[in-house]
Amino acid sequence: MTEIYRWIEQQLELASNECRRLFHGRGGYFPGYESLVIDWFAPVVVIRLYDDVPPELIDSLASFFRARSGVQGVVLQQRGRGRVTSHETLFGEMPERLVCSELGLHYAITPAQFRNTGLFLDMRHGREWVKQQAAGSKVLNLFAYTCGFSVAAMAGGASSVVNVDMSKRALSIGRENHKLNGHDLSKVSFVGHDMFKSWGRIRRSGPFDLVVIDPPSFQPGSFVADNDYLKVLRRLPELTSPGARVLACHNDPAHDVSFIRNLVEEVCSEFKWKALLNPQSDFPDRQPERGVKAMVFARSD
Incomplete structure (x- = not known):
């Protein structure tokens, strides 16, 4: 996980307060983590799972983000073809709606309500x-x-x-x-x-x-x-x-x-x-x- 956390830290730094993908497991760049995706909609992190993973991985990710001062909440979304989409707040306050920025423009986001947050x-x-x-x-x-x-x-x-x-x-x-x-x-x-x-x-x-x-x-x-x-x-x-x-x-x-x-x-x-x-x-x-x-x-x- 050390390499993965190093990657996420780099993406958080590049993102600053703009939305960004923090981890893209589905690209196969990190073998064994193809079902894991993590997005940043400041100040909220959205973790998406496209298949079952060990509970220890979720606990580790929650602890990692809890230790970051800029992260105010983390939501876990279970999804994928043939799977019922569900949301679970791992910690913090999860707003029904927030406004995120990308390239200086603003977009309304719903991090824990629907299958998609509102911006791809x-x-x-x-x-x-x-x-x-x-x-x-x-x-x-x-x-x-x-x-x-x-x-x-x-x-x-x-x-x-x-x-x-x-x-x-x-x-x-x-x-x-x-x-x-x-x-x-x-x-x-x-x-x-x-x-x-x-x-x-x-x-x-x-x-x-x-x-x-x-x-x-x-x-x-x-x-x-x-x-x-x-x-x-x-x-x-x-x-x-x-x-x-x-x-x-x-x-x-x-x-x-x-x-x-x-x-x-x-x-x-x-x-x-x-x-x-x-x-x-x-x-x-x-x-x-x-x-x-x-x-x-x-x-x-």
Whole structure:
């Protein structure tokens, strides 16, 4: 555990008061700890377990964080496919809601209520890219969740953003996130809609200069990448303006970057590959080509 605690200490120092992944066992970088993930939402630590671990490990982690003066509470979440998600506060006060910071922007977090806290930390580099690219652009944010990409786009000077997600609860938190950052909500739309049933409303809001696609990798009844990613990509020509840029994200370790690249070539060949965003240092992966992938394409016609 010495190496693991040294790593966590380094990540805490790098994070300061901004949210960050402190330990990413699922990347296989620390053999034997693949089921363990630890996130920092200052001043709270969220430990996630995707499989059973010895109770001694949990006790050790709780003692480690209890000894850190900046940590005010630790919550343990049990989760994983086929497992009922549960939360247990290991120590401290666990607020129902807190506001965390990332790259100077603010987001509402629920550390101990739902399966997901409200911000996916593995897309920090994607949000940073969107912020850098968004100036003057009409932005479409598909699978918007709590609108993290939208917040980044507005902070980067986007002319407008349309957020689309099936979850109206998530979009409500997204609206709150924009308010936390002082954004003009007249420029931001929140569309609680199943895009696979109809694209008309989305198309009428375009054409868009920048499109973000960040779906769940596997969520039966909502999105299964092997079947549904192609359905989204096929719509890009009718949704975008000439020269439009697309950030296509995919986090399924069963696929490497060729999965999305091949689909783009198959159904919207006018979009050309531009770049794969550099992986984040707080998400080390022994097979980086199988880790989180954020890919940039641009319309060339």
